[in-house]
Amino acid sequence: MAINEVPHFRPTHKSRQLGMLESQKTWIHSTIYLTVIAAFLYLLQLLVSHKLILGHHQHVTIKKQPDLPLRFRSDGTFKILQVADVHYGNGITTRCRDMVETEFEKENAGNVREAGNISMEAGDNIFGPSTSDAAESLFQVFGPAMESRLPWAAVLGNHDQESTMTREELMxxxxxxxxxxxxxxxxxxxxDPSKEHLLADxxxxxxxxxxxxxxPGSQLANSSVLNLYFLDSGDRAIVDGVRTYGWIKESQLSxxxxxxxxxxxxxQDKDQSADISFLSATPPALAFFHIPIPEIRQLSPKEIVGHFQEYAACSSVNSGVLQTLVSMGDVKAVFIGHDHTNDFCGNLSGIWFCYGGGFGYHGYGKAGLPRRARVIKVELEKGGKAWMGVQTIKTWKRLDNEKLSKIDEQ
Structure with a gap:
């Protein structure tokens, strides 16, 4: 059977010219299109990089340093303001909890302040689930402390990392x-001091x-007469399949x-003049962390100063914090947070453990019970010619009410 061949089309000279013209047009259009895209991307890159560089220079700031070293005043006192559980969310867009109607009308809500040498933020500074931007909320929380231009310190609670920063990034x-x-x-x-680095283990x-x-002016003006210890008590953990709160680990205690x-x-190395011969060989210390230790639950209402209104929410793990502090011998008092409606002080094995009391209105509280902050005042012994070592440690609370009432001084 014969196979019919399909005749090939043979383009004429004119048709070849038309094809070449169409190819040239397509190539020109493609070149113009790519050139426009390249120019657009180049201009966009210049614009973005310019804004980034300009913005970078506009927002570069140098940290304002506090007046250091920390030292007692010339009247022989050193005062600390402890603020616990601010639980700051997103400002006015975050609802306030457990308040009575009259508290909503206050213009100074959450502004309990007492002139001191340093303020101490005792954890749960921001309320993770209600905080869309951790950095912005931190600026709001610590704004009053920065505006005071006084030194301030902070530890983390169990909620701080629940927003947009890890615990490492937060600190x-x-x-x-x-x-x-x-x-x-x-x-x-x-x-080698030039190779100084953070302790990793x-x-x-x-x-x-x-x-x-x-x-100032005393023989101990250039020596530490009081030490402040700060510890991370963690957030949450799973122990034997059960969720519990964090605890201070052995590496921290070590x-x-x-x-x-x-x-x-x-x-002991100081010049043993008559004025300092009675000094303790080791300076006393105060410790600060967020989550209470299990032994707090052993205290009864008759043994405390203040309110014991909720069960102490601590870890199921007892890591030996109390035993460590007792064996060290220098820690005289520990200041904690976490349980907002507890604001008491109680003595465990010779060491006072004191709650700060809930401060923030974005965290839970008790309607009708004013938010509060704790004040710690350390006083020096008066020698014959100058101030000497620590003599007394006092504490009380300031309420966030119209009178900023002072209560439970001890």
């Missing part, structure tokens, strides 16, 4: 804020210590014992 950010003396973690001691973030020097030991006998 790093806080340490860079104006007038902050907070630290992400202690520095490891190395022989320690749990948590926000473990550090601060020294408070003696009163670091704390080392710091305390370094101060043992510090004052």
């Amino acid at each position: 790093s950010f806080i340490s860079l804020m104006d007038y902050s003396v907070s630290q992400p973690n202690p520095s490891a001691e190395v022989s 320690i749990d948590g973030f926000g473990n550090y210590n601060l020294n408070v020097w003696g009163a 670091w704390l014992r080392g710091v305390s030991k370094a101060y043992q006998g510090q004052n």
Whole structure:
């Protein structure tokens, strides 16, 4: 069977010219199109990079440093304002909780302040689930402290990291804020100071210590007469399949014992004049962390000063914090937060444990019970010629009411 061949089309000279013209038009159009896109992208890149560079220069600021070292006043006093559980969300868009009608009408709600040497933010500074921008909320929370231009310190609670920053990022950010003396973690001691770095083998973030020097003009003006210890008590954990609160780990306690030991006998090297011969060889210390230790539950209402209104929400793990503090011998009082309607102080094995009491209106409270902050006042012994070592430690609370009432002084 014959196969019919399909005749091939042979383009004429004119048709070839038309094809070439169409190809040239297509190539020209493509070139113009690509050139326009390239020019647009180039201009966009210039515009964006210019804004980034300009914005970078516009927002570069240098941290405003506090007046250091921390030291007692010339009247022999050192005062700390402890603010616990602010639970700041997104400002006015976050609802206030457990308030009576008259509290909504106050213009100064949440503005309890008492002139001091340092303010201490005791965790749950921001309320993660209600905070869309952690950095912005941190600026709002610590704004009053920065505006005071006084040193301030902070530790983390169990809610802070539930927003847009990790615990490490939070403490790093806080340490860079104006007038902050907070630290992400202690520095490891190395022989070369230029290679100083943060201690890596320690749990948590926000473990550090601060020294408070003696009163100006005294023989202890250049020595630490009071130490402040800050610890990260964690957030949440799973233990034996059950969810519980965090706790202070052995690595932190080991670091704390080392710091305390370094101060043992510090004052023995001083010139033993009549005025300082009675000084304790080791400066006393105060400790700050957020979540209470399990032994808090052992206290009865008859043994405390203040309100014990809710069950202490602590970890199911007892890591030996109390035993460590007792063995160290220098810690006289511990200041905690976490349980908002507890504001009491109680003595455990010779160490006072004191709640700050809930401060913020974005966290839970008790309607009719004013929010509050705790004040700690440390007083020096008066020598024959100058102020000496620590003599007394006092504390009380300031209520967020019209009179900013002072209660439960002890």
